[in-house]
Amino acid sequence: MFSAEMFTGFGSAIGGLVVMWAMFQQYTPPQLQQHVERYTHKLVNLFNPYIRIVFPEFAGEKLKHSEVYMAIQNYLKENATARAKWLKADAVRDSSQSLILSMDDHEEVTDVFEGVKVRWSSNKTTPKNMSLSFYPMTEDRRFYQLTFHQRHRKLITESYVKHILTEGKAIAIKNRQRKLYTNNPSQNWFGYKQTKWSHVVFEHPATFETLAMEPNKKQEIMNDLKKFSEGKEYYTKVGKAWKRGYLLYGPPGTGKSTMIAAMANFLNYNVYDLELTAVKDNTELKKLLIETSSKSIIVIEDIDCSLDLTGQRKTKEKGEDDDDDDENDNPMKKMEKEEKKGSKVTLSGLLNFIDGIWSSCGGERIIIFTTNHVDKLDPALIRRGRMDKHIEMSYCCFEAFKVLARNYLDIDHHPLFTTISGLFDKTKITPADVAENLIPKSNNEDPEIGLRNLIQALEAAEELEVRNKAEEEARAKAKKEEQEKKGNGEMEEVKEIGKSDKK
């Protein structure tokens, strides 16, 4: 059907056109080139029933990453990548090493919305004069192009594009790789020391489901967090910065750190673990906090040990003397104090930051303080409004134990539960200790072994408590007797003095 002459003729026609195009570009003035291109475009469009919309990667005067482009990218990754043939492997999403695949350049996919078919293509252009390009990070200018028939103009421009943006943003939140930031001191080239955030992927497995706590209390905290995270309009209406402070207090091993991880997983927030002793002064504190992103939890653990925040309101004689005594006995305390001296963060600096620095940052943030000694904290630091919710993390109760039994032993009921419930009423044990006893020592271990270990531990704790109480009572009784004896002696002395006065 097609003869060799035909192919030859076609080839030379194409070749001729290419040569003409090259000559046109080289010898025609740029203004004329633009005119010709514009009219050719118009001519083609006259017969083309398809509409194209271009979404560039960078937008605005500052050439920032376009949010719209990012949303489209997320949407296409999730919805259309399966149909694309040329894929690009971007990065790993988490430590499970799964690749994120997206459409490669010049690849095209179709999508269907309310029965209407549209075409997406991923394209790039390279600026002609690279030396004059101010484009950040990348040399190429990428863009997505959406093509659809003109009879669907209204549906696509009004509903479909909106749908893509909403979906794309939701996907970004869902797939957000959360991070755990810590502030570390570093030295720059000029020997100037400063603290900077560095991060690792946050992968703590704790959730509210696995957190051992009284169910009502747990539910109350979850409701509070949900209300906060959905409260943008409320905070705007009342004119408050969108932040909430939580104070977690209780003995070691009651789950304060576990609770923070569960909160972060529940809200899908990043965590900033702020080590106050590594912060040089209030200015550096302010800088670090401004650098935190929205949707984050800022944690200061063991706030009572972090800085001498409480000491500032102590009376000088008492506060200083006490510390000095401690120091002589305890070298660790001495080191701690030396460390604190290196930081000039003050109570007022910290209060300022809790109160309002974020107003200018926008976005929601939660701040959490933890302490084992709530009574040691300055009331100004933890008053409501700053620390909005005080949560006591206390010893394990029977309801909390049931959660741990489910976590570690995969059981909801057992005949030994009754004995354990009775022992919880009589003694105190932390969830950490309960967990330690329940953890199976080998695969397929009979759950009863863990339960019996726990019963032993509870009985030992009860015995210790009874012994301690008896010793305490004996000490109090001895002290009282001594005081009474002393009091009687003084009375005798007064009588003797009275007698000699009369003589």
Ligand SMILES: Nc1ncnc2c1ncn2[C@@H]1O[C@H](COP(=O)(O)OP(=O)(O)OP(=O)(O)O)[C@@H](O)[C@H]1O
């Ligand atoms: N309420 C809890 N629910 C589930 N596990 C818990 C709970 N409390 C403690 N644990 C277990 O005990 C370990 C220690 O708990 P965690 O570090 O959260 O306690 P903490 O109160 O922060 O202690 P510290 O005051 O010493 O920092 C955790 O790894 C967890 O396995």
